[in-house]
Amino acid sequence: MIVFDLQCGNAHVFEAWFGSSSDYESQRARGLIACPLCDDASIAKAVMAPAVAAKGNRRDVAAPAREPAALASGGTAEPMAALLKAQRAMEAQSDYVGGRFAAEARAIHDSGEARAIHGEATVTEARALIEDGIGVLPLPFRPLARSDA
Numbered sequence: 001m002i003v004f005d006l007q008c009g010n011a012h013v014f015e016a017w018f019g020s021s022s023d024y025e026s027q028r029a030r031g032l033i034a035c036p037l038c039d040d041a042s043i044a045k046a047v048m049a050p051a052v053a054a055k056g057n058r059r060d061v062a063a064p065a066r067e068p069a070a071l072a073s074g075g076t077a078e079p080m081a082a083l084l085k086a087q088r089a090m091e092a093q094s095d096y097v098g099g100r101f102a103a104e105a106r107a108i109h110d111s112g113e114a115r116a117i118h119g120e121a122t123v124t125e126a127r128a129l130i131e132d133g134i135g136v137l138p139l140p141f142r143p144l145a146r147s148d149a
């Protein structure tokens, strides 16, 4: 399997998986690939921004080209882009705690501390937090910072 970042005629960038590079070429030639946002079938490979990571730094470096174009231009025409923008703003204002999310959320709740965090929790953990009156919200997108990178 091979993953390509593709771009439609309306400059939306999205990921798609193919069996091989020639699978991509033949599917594209037959108009079988369409943009998930606007259904445009004029698809080309997106130009990727180089991702630079310091040695020993396992955390992903965000590649701006992977964000929808509507986000880069500040437009709100795309509901998904607006949602993504809202999540990224939230991420910037809260601490990423990875898999320690449930434990950290309880610690904050117990101490009465005013601090925002985001991270990963299982459905069971999230349900237990909500049952204990601790405010948690699911995120629509994967956070930029993540423990499994």
Ligand SMILES: [Zn+2]
Pocket (backbone or CB within 6 Å): 008, 009, 010, 011, 012, 035, 036, 037, 038, 039, 040
């Ligand atoms: Zn599109």
